Amino acid sequence: MVYLDHAATTPMLPEAIEALTAALAVVGNPSSIHSAGQQAKRLLEESRERLAATLGADGIEIVFTGNGTEAVNLAIKGIWWQRRTDATTGAARRRILVPAGEHHATIDAVEWLSAHEGAEVVELPLDEVGRVRLDVLADELARGAASVALVTMLWANNEVGTIEPVEEVARLTARAGVPLHVDAIAGYGQVPIDFHGVRRSTDAPRGAGLVALSVSAHKIGGPAGIGALVLDRSAAVEPLIHGGGQQRKVRSGTQDVAAAASFAAAAELVASRLDADTARMSALRDRLIAGVAAAVPDARLSGDAGPGASARLPGNAHFSFPGCEGDSLLFLLDAAGVAVSTGSACQAGVPEPSHVLMAMGRSEADARGALRVTIGHGSTDADVDAFLAALPAAHAQAARAGLAARVTSFDR
Numbered sequence: 001m002v003y004l005d006h007a008a009t010t011p012m013l014p015e016a017i018e019a020l021t022a023a024l025a026v027v028g029n030p031s032s033i034h035s036a037g038q039q040a041k042r043l044l045e046e047s048r049e050r051l052a053a054t055l056g057a058d059g060i061e062i063v064f065t066g067n068g069t070e071a072v073n074l075a076i077k078g079i080w081w082q083r084r085t086d087a088t089t090g091a092a093r094r095r096i097l098v099p100a101g102e103h104h105a106t107i108d109a110v111e112w113l114s115a116h117e118g119a120e121v122v123e124l125p126l127d128e129v130g131r132v133r134l135d136v137l138a139d140e141l142a143r144g145a146a147s148v149a150l151v152t153m154l155w156a157n158n159e160v161g162t163i164e165p166v167e168e169v170a171r172l173t174a175r176a177g178v179p180l181h182v183d184a185i186a187g188y189g190q191v192p193i194d195f196h197g198v199r200r201s202t203d204a205p206r207g208a209g210l211v212a213l214s215v216s217a218h219k220i221g222g223p224a225g226i227g228a229l230v231l232d233r234s235a236a237v238e239p240l241i242h243g244g245g246q247q248r249k250v251r252s253g254t255q256d257v258a259a260a261a262s263f264a265a266a267a268e269l270v271a272s273r274l275d276a277d278t279a280r281m282s283a284l285r286d287r288l289i290a291g292v293a294a295a296v297p298d299a300r301l302s303g304d305a306g307p308g309a310s311a312r313l314p315g316n317a318h319f320s321f322p323g324c325e326g327d328s329l330l331f332l333l334d335a336a337g338v339a340v341s342t343g344s345a346c347q348a349g350v351p352e353p354s355h356v357l358m359a360m361g362r363s364e365a366d367a368r369g370a371l372r373v374t375i376g377h378g379s380t381d382a383d384v385d386a387f388l389a390a391l392p393a394a395h396a397q398a399a400r401a402g403l404a405a406r407v408t409s410f411d412r
Contacts, residue, residue, distance in 0.1 A: 002338045002386040006315055006376030007158060007186060013221035013266050013377070020223055020262035030255055031246060044257045047264035054271040055215065056194030057230045063247045064255055064263075068185040068216030068227040070240075072105040074251065075181040075212040075229055076152050078237035080113055083149040083179070093149040097140055099124045099132040100359035103158050103183060107355075110152070119149070126359045129304040130162040138172055145176035152180070155187035155213075159343045159356040159372060160303030161316025163191060166210070171202040174209030179235060181212040185227075189220035189270045190278065190313045195230050206234035217259070221377060222266035226259040270377070281375045282314040284384055288373060289317050291388040296395050298322050300366070302357060315375040320357065320366040324398040329371050332394035338387050341372045369402075 003011075012020075023043060028036030030044045049059035065071040076096070083093050096110050100123050113119035122140060125133045132153060141148065151173050156163045166182055173180040184193055198210045211232040218224040229251075231237060237250055244252040270277070292299050302318040304311040321329060326342035333340055343354050353367030373387065 002383045004373050004375065004379065004383060004387055005339045005341045006379070007219075007372065007374035008341055009218045009224065010221055010376040011378055012218075012223060012262075013269055015269050016217075016222045016262045016266040019265035020258050023258035023261040026257060030257055031244070040257050044255055044260055047257075047260040050264035051228060051260075051267050052230075054193075054267040055188075055213070055230055056196045056198075058196075060248070061195070061230050061232060063229040063231050063251050064260055065227045065229055065251060066225060068183075068214055068219070069105040071214035071216070071227040071229040072103070072181075072183050072185075073109050074237065074240050075214060075231075076106065076109045076150070077113060077240060078250070079179055079181065079212065079235065080117070080119060080149045081238035082236040084117075084119075086146070091146060093147055094118060094120045095122055095140075095144070095148045096120070097122045097124055097137065097148060097151040099126060099153050099164075101126050101130060101157060101159075101356040102152075102154055103185070106152055106154075106183060126361075128360055130157045130160045130302070130356060130360050131304065132164055132169070134165060134168055134172070137169065141172055141176040141178065145178055148176070148178045150179045150181060153182055155182050155184035155193070156191065156313050157303065157356060158186035159354060159370075160318045160360075161186075161312040162303040163187065163310055163312060167198055167201060170198050170204065170210040174202045174204040177205065177208045179208055179211040181214070182210060183214050185214055185216045185219055187313065188215040189267075189274075190281070190315055192274065195232075199232070207236065211235035212237075217263040217266060220266050220270045222263040223259050226256055226263050228263070277377060278314045281379065284375050284379055284381065285314060285317050287381075288375070288384045288387065291384065292317070292319060292391065295388060295392050296321060302360070302362075302370070315379075317373045317375075319371050319373070320362070321369045321371060321395060321398070322365065323402045324369045324395065325402055326354075326368060326370045328398040328401050329369075329394055332397055333387070333390055336390035336394060338390050340387070341374075342370055343372055 028040035030041035048062045052059045052062045110121045114121050124136050202209050213230040216227040239250050241252050246252050300320045353364050354370045357367040
């Protein structure tokens with residue numbers, strides 16, 4: 001199988017597997033005060049510090065979670081619950097500003113707060129490449145920052161790969177005195193992330209600007225089942241889980257020492273070779289994009305196609321194929337031995353048009369014909385060649401199936 005779905009998950013790095021298996025032999029609850037417990041705690045805290053260093057943060061600011069989705073929920077729900085009422089004036093802060101086209105971890109979290117807690121969700125429009133409209137965000141903050149509980153956004157879009165203007169948003173929210181959460185799960189390991197650097201460059205006051213950032217281990221070659229929330233010391237968060245007070249009383253529960261050690265090992269390795277991997281993946285991605293354009297001339301590249309590292313993720317190539325269903329292309333390519341996706345794996349098995357493309361102003365037909373091809377640390381020229389070799393036949397068959405479906409619907 002040629003694997004080109006690294007945005008969904010990427011194979012564990014050998015160093016992460018080695019760290020995991022070695023740490024599994026460590027016996028002791030890190031909350032215990034005896035020597036076995038303290039040995040586990042030492043490994044846990046060292047792992048926390050190592051991970052923090054790759055994110056431009058301090059160890060105390062790392063809150064380990066069960067996955068990236070939990071980290072996103074902890075940030076959004078926790079900050080909203082803490083800030084929904086101004087402690088001084090008693091005024092309501094019910095608005096959550098969120099760009100359209102976010103990952104469903106964010107979409108479902110804010111929709112739940114709206115349905116059950118009375119949050120007012122304000123959706124910010126995207127431009128044609130999937131980037132949040134800064135002018136609309138600025139207008140919303142100017143119209144009433146005092147009523148905004150938080151702003152939440154992606155560092156980079158997980159479907160189309162467009163890198164978002166995080167620093168500009170952080171500056172706007174810092175000036176408005178509003179906290180910002182960033183879901184960096186798709187971007188971590190592919191673009192530099194400096195939590196403290198963003199706060200310094202935006203002159204963020206306590207509790208405002210970038211205060212929370214979510215990441216996940218399995219996206220960078222670590223194990224599934226562990227994520228992390230980078231939480232600034234000044235951020236006030238209501239916990240989702242109660243019982244024990246571990247991790248600054250933000251996320252109670254016995255921590256997974258082995259997974260933390262494996263996460264840290266993957267993070268350090270990826271950080272050490274970020275520049276080289278970015279250049280290599282970008283070259284593979286660009287060759288793949290050129291090959292698709294030659295094989296299927298009417299295929300449309302989605303997301304920011306501009307030059308430079310600030311435009312799109314180095315491993316992402318996202319296309320729309322007119323007249324085709326993305327699911328048909330996916331299954332036909334899979335039968336040919338090539339694994340790709342139509343979008344977020346969290347929506348796998350749910351045939352629906354891409355909400356990201358729809359938010360970018362694309363038609364439903366475009367959104368249904370989407371295919372995401374993502375390159376990772378283990379991808380090779382041979383993988384790209386195999387995809388490009390399998391694509392023409394898969395596209396021709398998917399186009400015939402799409403035409404047959406349209407004719408049938410017309411007959412009805």
